[in-house]
Amino acid sequence: MEKIKESTIIANFCSPIETVWNIVTDNTAYTWRSNVVRIEVSDDGNRFTEFTKDGFETQFTITMKNPYERYEFDMKNKNMNGHWIGLFSKDGSGTKIEFTEEVEVANPIMNLFVKSYLKKQQETYVIDLKKSLGE
Template sequence: MDILENRAFKAAMFFDSLAPSFHSDIKQYEHANYNLKGSVKMTISNIKETINSDIYIVWETVLAVDKYSLWRSDLRKAETVNQNQFIEYTKDGYATTFTITAIEPYKRWEFDIENGSLKGHWIGIFTSKGNKTQIDFTENVIPKKWFIKPFIKFHLKKQQAQFILDLKKEIEA
C-alpha cells in the first residue's frame, strides 16, 4: 500500500468511525478492529498473582461458578446454563456469557466471553508452588462498540484486580 492509499484508508476508517448509527451489528464494527496489515487488534490484559493456598482449594473455588455471588463483590449472581456455559450478572444486571473451551484439571481453564460490549477469550493457568498457587489470567478481547476501545484495557485491569482481591479474601481469610 503506497503512502496515498494508506492515508486514504486511514481517513476512510476515521470518518466511518464517526457514524456508528449506520452500523447495526458487530460484523460491521469488526472492520475497525483490524490494523493496516489485516490483523485483528485485540486488547490483552494479564494478571499474575500468588494465592496463599494449595492449588486444589484455589481451583475448586475459581471453578465453583454457582458460588460466585457468595464471595465476588462485583456480581449479583452467576448461573450455570449447562456443563460448558455459564452467565455472570453484574450488580446492575448486565449479563456476560462464558463458554468453556478447555479444562485441564488443576492446570488450565479457558473460555470464550461475550456480552453486548465485547467478545473474546480468557485463559487461566494455575501452578502449584508448594502450599501456594500461582495464577496467571489473560483476557483477549475485541470491543463491539468503537467508543469503548479507549477504556477497555482499564476496565479489564480493574475487573481482574477485583477478582483477585475477592478470591484472596475468600480463600486466605
Template sequence: MATSKVTVDFRCPVERVWRTVTDLAHTAWRSDLKRVEVLDETHFVEHSKNGYATGFTVTACEPPRYWVFTMENGNMSGSWKGIFEAAADGGTRLHCTETVNAKRWWMRPFVPGYLKRQQKRYLDDLRKELLK
C-alpha cells in the first residue's frame, strides 16, 4: 500500500476550488481523462485517454469542506480524501490524501512513484484551470 499526502494553496475562494474539483460534468481541464460517466449520486467512472476505466464511490461529502471516495480498477484499489480550507486571505488550502493498493504483487514497487506523478499532474491541471 502506498500513501501520498499533498497540501496546496490556491488564490481563489474555497467555493470555486470545490466546484471545479467536484463538478463531474465539466472535466475537460483534466489532461488525463477522456470522459467521466456519472452513474448516480455516489458512483462515477473515469475513462482515461488511453481507455482505462476506474470506478469511484463517494463515501463522504460535505460541501465545501471535504470529499472522500474509494476507487477501483483492474490494477488497483484505494481511496482519496480532499479537505478544503478557506484561508484568511480569501484563498484556499487543499489537503489531498491518496492511498493505493496494487492488485498484482509485481506492481507494488512502482506504485509510490506512479501515485506521486498522478497527484502532481492532477494538481498542475487544477492550478491551470483555476488561473483562468
C-alpha cells in the first residue's frame, strides 16, 4: 500500500446534536444520500456495505460508537483501505461535525487523485445531510 491520504471536513448545522447523530449513524435509512442506492447491514449492526449508483461496493466495520460524540469505522473496497472518524459536538443550539477519512490506495495512479476524490465525497455528504435536515 502507498502512503496514507487524509481529508477532513468541518461543518455546522442548526439542528440539535441528537438529530444529526441519528441521521448519520442510522445505516438502514440512506435515501437522503445522493450517491448511495443501497446499504446492507449485518444482523448485529456492526458491519454494513454501501452500494453506489454504478454498483461499486464498500464494506464498513464500526469500531467505535460513543453516542453524540464519536463514531468510527474501518472501510475497504477493491481500490482502498481506510478509517473514518466522525466527531460531533454541540455548537450553541446546533451541531458541529468534524469528519476525517484516512485511506491507503494500492494503485499509484489512483493515489494521485484520492485526496481530491475524498474532498468531493465529503462535500457531497455534507450537502446531502443539510438537505436531509431541512437546512
